Amino acid sequence: MPSVFFSEDDMCTTQKLQIARVQDWFIVNGWDVADTAAAADMPICLTCNGWKLLTTNSFNRISQMQKQVSKDALVVFGCLNDAHPKKVAEVHSGKTISNANIDSQIDSLIPDAKIKFADVPHSSEFRTKEDYRVYDLTKQFVNIANGCTFNCSFCHHKPGLGDRRSRTIDDIVEQVKRLVKFNVRIVVLTGMETSFYGQEHGTNFAEMLKAVLAVDDSFEVHIAQFQPQGVHKMFDELGELLQSKRVTDFQLPIQTTSNRLLKMMKRADRTDKVGPFVEKIREKNTRIIIRTDLIVGWPTETMEELEDSLAFAVKYFDEIAVYEIELDPDLPAWKYQKDEYPVEERRRRVLYAKNYIERHGRMAHCGQQDDATMEEVELKRQEMRLSRGVA
Known part of the structure; x- marks a missing residue:
């Protein structure tokens, strides 16, 4: 053999x-x-x-x-x-x-x-027990798309993953049905970015989520890597779906609220949509934990821009991941390298952001973590859900 x-x-x-x-x-x-x-x-x-x-x-x-x-x-x-x-x-x-x-x-x-x-069917489990931050087979993953739609100037992931390739809704639903048979408690809809899921099939994330929720009412849904552009495109339809108390985790990476910095990042500014969208969800879904990511220390970022982003984040999100910017010669953002802050200043800003978030009663963690750190974060996230009556 x-x-x-x-x-x-x-x-x-x-x-x-x-x-x-x-x-x-x-x-x-x-x-x-x-x-x-x-x-x-x-x-x-x-x-x-x-x-x-x-x-x-x-x-x-x-x-x-x-x-x-x-x-x-x-x-x-x-x-x-x-x-x-x-x-x-x-x-x-x-x-x-x-x-x-x-x-x-x-x-x-x-x-x-x-x-x-x-x-070969898509896998919902990792190869080894050691691959998990918290080993729990009642929580399983459904990768709805590979690659990414966007071309953010700082992103290390897109060059390695290529353009978005979405699976069909029928394929995803069949995978979820298999998980239901094994009494899976949480289904994580994930991908490198999920917000523009399905465009090449003439569908969208909201239609897919509706189909997944209709499979059975025995499981909760977590949504990962949903970019603000999707909020802009599906504000009402998706907002109503996320009001379901079966959706208990939603990751919406905003990176910054500065329009100036977002242009440098090659990201559209949808900040004006994000706040009302989160408020719409929370009107009926008090169980959901909503998370975001912030990039800190971007070249020429002012402290005022950083504080505006932090104030927005703690107002609308339960958990904020803070990432120190990494510039790379192979990426478009390298053209800003001449204005890059020294490592000590970037680290200072990360610590400042983390302290600001925690001082305002929100959960913070710093990006580029090892698995031990992320295991601690996941356990804290579970505690937060339990405090809201989420098993």
């Missing part, structure tokens, strides 16, 4: 689900999963481009695995291939599989496969 090995990884939720599906594909085609790279017929090195540290870790992982296995046998998989193809080619001459083109590339790994990758 041939065997495959998957390295450790720093992947985001959407890509952990993707690689779990890849593993399932190998298994249904008769492959075993090896414990070590050296013992595998096909060792696969998993890569991530989420932050500079994760990019560095991924290149180091390639180097380490090349010492353990034949370069011809090694497969480099993931965002590094799309974000840094030339750099990957300099260190690896063997097979690569990209996230952005996985559907057209992955079957080449098992040319004689009886079951094609497209015929």
Whole structure:
């Protein structure tokens, strides 16, 4: 029996689900999963481009695995291939599989496969228990789309994930029905960005959410990575759906309320829609936890702009993640590098923001965290839901 090995990884939720599906594909085609790279017929090195540290870790992982296995046998998989193809080619001459083109590339790994990758159901679980921040199989994930619609000037993720590719509503509903049979308590609708879900199919997120909620009333829904542009497009229809007390978590990353900085970020300013939208949801849904993300220390950001963003965030959101900006020479925002604040000033602003948020009674955490930090955040989030009567 041939065997495959998957390295450790720093992947985001959407890509952990993707690689779990890849593993399932190998298994249904008769492959075993090896414990070590050296013992595998096909060792696969998993890569991530989420932050500079994760990019560095991924290149180091390639180097380490090349010492353990034949370069011809090694497969480099993931965002590094799309974000840094030339750099990957300099260190690896063997097979690569990209996230952005996985559907057209992955079957080449098992040319004689009886079951094609497209015929393997999407995974709702990660490959290993260690991949979870909090291991709880009553909470499972449904990846509704890969890639991203937008082209934010600072984003490390888009170059590695490519443009948005939405699944069909029928496909998503079938996955949710399978989860209901296993008494799943929470369904997380996720993706690198979810707000523009379905446009290529002539549908939208609101229509998909309505179909998911209609499957059964036994589970709650969490929504991740929903950009403010979606609020602008679906204000009334989506607002009414989120008034359902079965929707208990909603992530709406605003990054900043400064129109000037949003233009530099290549993001539309929908701040005027966000506040009324949150108020509309809370009119009937007192159970929901609404979260956002802020980028702090953007080049030329004034303290007034930062404080305006913080004041808005603590007014409308229960939890705020604070991210220190990372500029990269490969990204459009690098043109602002000459105005970049020193590391010490960026860190000072992150701490200032965190203290401001906590002083106003909201939950704060800083971005680029390790899993231990995020496990603590998730546990606090659960406590917050319990305090609102949310199991």
